[in-house]
Amino acid sequence: MANVRDYLKEKEKRIDYKEKIRSHKLAIFYRIVLFLLLTAAIAAFVFIQWRDKVFVESIVTGSAPLTIVQGATVKNLGGNVLLYSKDGASCIDAKGNAVWNHTYEMQSPMVAISGQTVAIGDYNGRTIYVMDKNSERGTINTNLPIRDFCVSENGVVAAVLDDSPVTSIYLYNAATGEAFADFKTRMSNSGYPIAIDIASDGSLVAVSYIKVEKGKMVSNIGFYNFSSVGQNYTDNFVSGYVYPEAVIPIVHFMGNDTVFAAADNRRMFFRGRQKPESLSETMISEEVQSVFCDEDHVGLVFFNTAAETAYRVEIYDVNGKKVSEIPFDMEYKEIIFDASGVIIYNENECLIYDWGEKLKYHGIFEERVLCFIPGRNISKHTLVTEEAIQTIQLH
DSSP: OHHHHHHHHHHHHHHHHHHHHHHHHHHHHHHHHHHHHHHHHHHHHHHHHHHHOOOOOEEEEEEEEOOOOTTOEEEEETTEEEEEOSSEEEEEOTTSOEEEEEEOOOSSEEEEEETTEEEEEETTOSEEEEEESSSEEEEEEOSSOEEEEEEOTTSEEEEEEEETTEEEEEEEETTTTEEEEEEEEOTTTTOEEEEEEEOTTSSEEEEEEEEEETTEEEEEEEEEEOSTTGGGSGGGEEEEEEEETOOOOEEEEETTTEEEEEOSSEEEEEEOSSSOEEEEEEEOOSOEEEEEEOSSOEEEEEEOTTSSSSEEEEEEOTTSOEEEEEEEOSOOSEEEEETTEEEEEOSSEEEEEOTTSOEEEEEEOSSOEEEEEEEEETTEEEEEESSEEEEEEEO
């Protein structure tokens, strides 16, 4: 009988011990859940505070002296400052340190920028210099006068050269300076090239041509593939589209497989890594005032005649979908699409919107601003004035 009682007591102890373990595990679980919920609530509160935050002032947190020669143009080159003129070009980092300097003599310098790479050439000249934000990459000498050119991120240059009565388009490797492909166009065939762009990896080229047929303007967009796929096509021409009574002054690669084109009466998107095809085409009844592009977005600026503001910018993504529409009432120099928002600025003031179309900052510059370089977040940026490179913090 005693053994039975002892057994039952031991069993009760084991059950009680298991219950304590279970209760302890539940307590730990509830504490973890409570901690996670509390952390999520704090994160949500901080995010909402950040999302709804409106900045009211800017403070200069750093400044480096800068000398800009008369007639020089200032551009953003991958976060560094590019200065170029008829006499040369230079690259300076945000702290004012010289990265590289190149002298030349040009009458009408032209610049093409793709990400961190820039090509500089003279209209009607025969030399194109290619650099990036860190160093000089090479020099290209053409045998014919330069009419236009573009550059890829990896340093491939597509140049439109005048070989009257033929217009030739050559592709060059900046590292070697050598041409590795070319194709020719005639007014009687495709027409005259008025816009050209190249994919970031240098494998695809898009060209907009214009010609007159029976007294009317006709535009063509041609796509040329210089990978192994394009070798199976005559002159590497893989696809093309005809647009009667249209002028297409802008073609722009968004990465390697999407192309945006703007005509005087429509906007077009094309998609295809090897053989681009029409993705969407939309007629435009209003006059486009300006077009701003990067690899992820396209912005079309219109007069906002039906509203109280002077302008509005319609922003589209790589799929041709409108993702934002922002009305604004400020004369603009440039519109920048940044990961943190949309920046509209001129030499005297700027507007910064988030991607929810909320105005985050409207500020007046204390000095004349030549170039606005967005920072890593919406509150920190770099300004290039006539005398300095400034880092500003919004508060």
